[in-house]
Each structure stands twice: as C-alpha cells, then as structure tokens.
Amino acid sequence: MQLLVYILVYPILWFLSILPFKVLYALSDFISFILYTIVGYRKKVVLENLKMAYPEKSLNELLKIRREFYRHFVDIFMEMIKSITISENQMKKRFVFKNIDFIKSYENQKRSIILMGSHYANWEWMVYMGSLIQHTGTAVFTPIGNKYFEKMMLKSRTKYGAVFVKPKYARKFYEENEKKGLLTINALVSDQSPQLQKAKYWTNFLNVFVPVHTGAEELAKKLNQVVVFFEVKKVKRGYYTAEFKLLAENPRKLPEYAITTQFLKEVERQVNTAPEYYFWTHKRFKHKDKYEEWKELKS
Template identity: 40%
Template sequence: MKEKLVSGFIYIVSLLPFWFLYLLSDVLFVLIYHIVGYRKKVVFENLRNAFPEKSDSEIKEIAREFYRYFPDLLVEIVKLASISEKSVRERIELLNPEEVFRHINQGKSVIGVTAHYGNWEMGIHSLSLMMNTPELIIYKPLNNKVFNEVYNRIRTRFGATMVPMKQILRHMIKLKNIPHISMFVADQTPVYQDSDYFMEFLNQDTLVYTGTERIARLTKNPVVFCEIRRKKKRGYYSCKFTTLIENPDDYQEHEITHIHNQFTEQIIRSEPAYWLWSHRRWKRKRRS
C-alpha cells in the first residue's frame, strides 16, 4: 500500500512541466541551503578534505554551486517517472555512442562504469534508449524497500534490468552468449565485507569497490566509462563514452580499479559542483 501511495505521488508530481519543477527547485534551494542547512557539515568537510589547496571562499563557492544543482537533480529524478522518450533524447546528447557499439559489434559485452555525477539517473533512460541489446544496471539496494521498489520501477521504464550487486554473476551467465552492457556506479561506499581495498581518491584514503575489476577480469570484457556532463542550460546533459580498458588481462591486480577511479577524480576536479558531496563517502576507515 505504501509503495502505491509513494509511486502515485511521484508520478503525479512528475507530470508537472519542467519550468514548474524548476520553480520548486528554486524554493528547495532556499530551504535546504539557507534554512535547513542539509548536511552542510558533511559537504564542507568533504570539500575541504578533497581540495586542501583551495581557499575558504573557493570552497564556499563550490558548496553553493552544489546546493544550487542538487534540488535541480531531485526534481529531474522525479520527472523521470513520466518523461517521454523524445524528451530524454533531447536532454542527453550522446556524443559518441559508436564507442560502445564498436565492442558490441565485435561480439563483446561491455563493462560500463559511471559515477554519481551530473544526472546519472537520466543516464539510465538514455542508455536504455540507445541500446538494442540487454542493459544491466548494477545497484546497491536501498535500506528503504518502498523507495527501492519505486525507484527501480522508474529506472526500468525503457527496458533496463536492475541487478542487485550480489546477483551480478547469475545474470551475466544467462547472457554469456549475448553481447550486452553491465553498468556500474562505482563511486559508492562499500561495506567491509564487500571490499578491503583502499586507495587515494580526492586526496583521501578511500575504501573502494573492486567488483568492476573482478567482473572485467572474469569476463575479459572491455571497460567503458560513461561521462555525463551538465550543460549550461538547466536539465540538459551530454554523455561521452571512453574505453578505459580494452583487454583486462593486460593489467595487474587493482590497476583497473585505480584507472576508473582516477578517471572519475579527473572529471570531478574539472567541475566539482556536480558530484554528490552530501554523501558520506569517507565513513569507512582502515581497520587495525
């Protein structure tokens, strides 16, 4: 019952036009930044640790830009519940889809990697509409089962298949003879039982997922990064595909993990406001 109520509410709000949703976003910005101060301590701590070379005024400017972008992201995600195929195609410009199809046409599957940057949720819709082969979205289930089901229903509107992390191999075995793409959002915070590998990421000792590398080595498939950049106009993005790894067998252990995390860091450093700074990314510390 709760799921139907939440789903129905989100769908009704999603029917509002973008211009009205952005008016709501303007109100949300004032609320979460100036009044509530949503996770300000987390955001400023993350930014200061990531960019120790920046002045306080520079950190404050990045934080303000992030808080201005964040409510836009929220209303855009709600809009995905009813957005049309035409609107998705208009709002995310695919710069080089041929880079993905180059591998698919060779009979290979693709290990896709992206980050919580730009609008990764709209990127799922865009990728679904781009592909004519199966698309697996690897995700970490939310603790709230209601929202987990609601969001997954939205994400699969155009044909994507949501796959919990612990079920990756099962789904890949089913598709072993069918070229497909498996997309990982690889900048999440793992629990200790999922990873014990730390590396430097944004100037901090960071526990990182190694699952992308493990799957790439097991399947011997190329690793392609999906880079979603926000354009100047609200609600519009570009998507660029970059093959980071052609042959996983050519790399040493953990090297693939370093490569895609370092690529993510370069993107974040170039325009830092559009990463999810409110996330407690560095809550896991090395255990003695």
C-alpha cells in the same frame, strides 16, 4: 501501511512529474533554499568532504561550491521524479550521447561491456541509452523500504529496456548472462566507499588515501568483458551529454587494480572540472584514518 503511504504520495509525485521543467526548477530552487538555509541537511558533511578533496581552496571558494551543490542536488531528485512521465523525445533533446558509435562498435564484435561511472551530474538518465543500442543494459539497484515505490522506481528506470538486479544476486546474474552468450552492457557506479572489512585495495582518491571498490575490475577480468568509462557533463540546467572512453579491451592482460586506478583518475578529472555536480552528501572519506585497522582485519 506501505500501500497507504504509496496511495497518498504517488499522486503528488505524478503531478510533479508532469509539470513543465521551468516550474519544476522553480520549485527546486525553493526546496534547495529550505534544505540549505533552514534545515541545513548534511552541510557539515559536505564541507568536510570538500575541505579534504580541495585543501588548496579557500573557505569562501568551498562555501560557493557547497551552495551550488545543493542547488544541483535538489535538481537531480526533481529530474528523477520527472523521469516518471518524461517522453523519449524530451530525453533525446536533454541527454545527448556524443560517441554512441563507440558502444555500437562492440555490438559488431559481440563483446559485452562493463560500464563504469560515478555519481556525477545526472547519472540516472544514462538508462536512456537502452533505446539506442542492441546491448541489454543492466545495473545493480539498492532496494528501498516500500515495495510499491520500489516497483514505481523500477518501472521508470526500465522503460528503455534496462534490467535491474539486487546486489546479492548481481555476480550470479552477470555470470549466467555471460554463459548464455547474452550481449549486455553492465553499468556499475563504483565511486562510493566500500565496507572496511570487504575492502581489498587502498589508493589516493581526491587527495585522500581511502579504500575503494574493486568489484567492477574483478568482474571484468572474470568475464573478460570490455571496460568503458562513461563521463556525464552538465551543459546547462536540465541538459547533459555523455561520452565514453575505453579503459580496457582485454582486462585480463592488465596488472591487478590497474583498471580501478585508471577509473578513479577519470572520476577525479571529471569532478575537478565542476565539483558542484558531484554527490558530496555521503561520507566518502570515512575510512581515511583506518588503514592500520584494515591491515589488522586482513591479518
């Protein structure tokens, strides 16, 4: 059944991927209208997230952000489909790294990097960086139900040399690379909500007191890798820039959770510049009232 679904759907995805961007975005507008106006996909979740993150904003302001978010939300999926056949020359024009020399400076020092980022703008196109640097890019991916689509997705994401690993193998994978002396840049998108029983640290994030992921910091300290934040900005539809900022050059010297806290501050600053480009459909604050429950779990 998986193969049959793939055989039926893949030609449609491939056809969409070869369409000009103008046509693709026209289709995106249509799908966005259907998703928002008729289907109403997770509209309540998005609005509740926005209300918690921006209590000072009026309802009209929040509704405007929500509507713009859905337009961008569908654009991202269209751009993911476009990635199947997009050329390197197109990527070079549409995704510009403003300070790639910052990463290259650590190539000369033979230092591997933990690259922390968020689900903002088009984080997926960061894989293009692999064509510009000597570091081998790595990232964790969530397996999908259809193995044929998973293979298609990985082929698209690895065309610039990146290596993807499943979550359950990630820590061992990173440790083995470090033992081998491989020069890697390990991307971790760490702004989602962790499972309550696995949470270790709570802090304010977008005006809500919630548990947050600390794995990137823990890995950086274990392997003593440089920690860098990547900030993606949407210049206009289909065009992005990425800029790097140092979070920690010697992570073992910093207090516990200092890196995680600074990372979240950077994400907040990024999101606040244009909230409509953040990924609001997940229940990011679902554990906000469970601090006491968490303490009992840990006791």
